[in-house]
Amino acid sequence: SPGGNHVAVGGGSPSEKGGVEVFSWPAGKPVAKTDGHDDSVRSVVWQNDARFLSASIDREIKLWDLRKEANCVLTLKGHSRSVDALCLVKNGKTLVSSGVDQSVRVWDMESAKLVHSLNQHIKPVHALAVRPGEDGLPMVASAAGDRTIRFWQPTIGRMVRYIRLESEPLNIAWTSDGARILAACLDGHVRVIDPVEVTVTQDLPAIDGWAYAIAIHPKDRSVAVGGTSGQIRRIELLAVTGTSAIR
Numbered sequence: 001s002p003g004g005n006h007v008a009v010g011g012g013s014p015s016e017k018g019g020v021e022v023f024s025w026p027a028g029k030p031v032a033k034t035d036g037h038d039d040s041v042r043s044v045v046w047q048n049d050a051r052f053l054s055a056s057i058d059r060e061i062k063l064w065d066l067r068k069e070a071n072c073v074l075t076l077k078g079h080s081r082s083v084d085a086l087c088l089v090k091n092g093k094t095l096v097s098s099g100v101d102q103s104v105r106v107w108d109m110e111s112a113k114l115v116h117s118l119n120q121h122i123k124p125v126h127a128l129a130v131r132p133g134e135d136g137l138p139m140v141a142s143a144a145g146d147r148t149i150r151f152w153q154p155t156i157g158r159m160v161r162y163i164r165l166e167s168e169p170l171n172i173a174w175t176s177d178g179a180r181i182l183a184a185c186l187d188g189h190v191r192v193i194d195p196v197e198v199t200v201t202q203d204l205p206a207i208d209g210w211a212y213a214i215a216i217h218p219k220d221r222s223v224a225v226g227g228t229s230g231q232i233r234r235i236e237l238l239a240v241t242g243t244s245a246i247r
Contacts, residue, residue, distance in 0.1 A: 003049045006031060006066075010041030010054055018056045021046055022066065028079060032070035036062055040098075042084045048108070049061040049090040055083035061097055061107075077113045078105055083112035089154060090140040094153045098125035106140050106154045112215050116157035122146045127171045130176045130196070140197070141181055149183060151195055163198040165191055170212040176219070184211035184225055207231040 001008070007025045018037030023030055030090040031042045039057035046052045048239030050066045051073075061083055063074035081100035086110075088095055102123060106116035123145030131139040137153045144150070149169055151163040169183035169191070179217070180201070188211045192202035206225040211225035221237040 001046045001049050008052050009042045010044040012040035014040050018052050034064055034070050036072050043086045045086040055086050057082040074112055079204045087128040087130050089130055098128055100124040120159055131172055131174050133178045143172045161198050171214050173214045173216045183215040186210055206233050
């Protein structure tokens with residue numbers, strides 16, 4: 001959660017039910033549990049310290065409120081297939097969602113209405129990431145099975161630019177300064193991308209097999225990459241030489 005007091009974990013049983021469990025942090029004690037989805041939850045994002053959203057294979061997005069015994073206070077319907085990724089911009093007033101229906105959708109959280117349906121991807125969209133420290137219009141990146149990462153200004157429904165990679169990006173994360181975006185890819189590599197020039201500045205082998213989880217340290221230049229067979233590797237990006245070390 002934004003205040004760092006809770007962690008929300010989504011999951012469920014495919015084709016049966018899905019929900020979110022909320023724990024206190026760092027104690028890890030159970031706080032609340034939801035079970036309102038008809039299929040597994042694929043993504044969870046906090047709107048504020050009391051409210052969070054969940055996206056499910058059942059094609060629905062739900063808003064939950066801890067102050068109301070973790071009851072569902074809003075359901076958003078618009079995707080035709082599984083919703084796999086969520087992110088929030090404009091202080092939680094705008095929601096961006098994506099999924100297997102190949103679309104990126106933009107929602108006004110105050111009116112609970114769908115405002116933009118962006119359909120430039122031609123295969124399922126796996127991941128979304130908001131560019132940090134952005135002045136002016138917010139920017140969101142999306143990674144999809146068509147091997148592209150696309151850059152959007154979601155509040156005006158505009159695609160700014162895109163890049164096609166050699167391998168399918170399964171997850172993405174921005175550096176803390178927003179100067180680069182990193183993609184964990186199907187071939188186990190991490191690709192470092194300049195979002196302005198839309199070029200790959202580094203191509204780094206990380207793990208054997210699929211790389212589908214990535215996290216960037218907020219202060220130094222280290223990156224954690226996770227993937228198949230329980231692999232986790234730490235990569236240290238060296239800005240001056242353009243090389244890397246793996247631990």
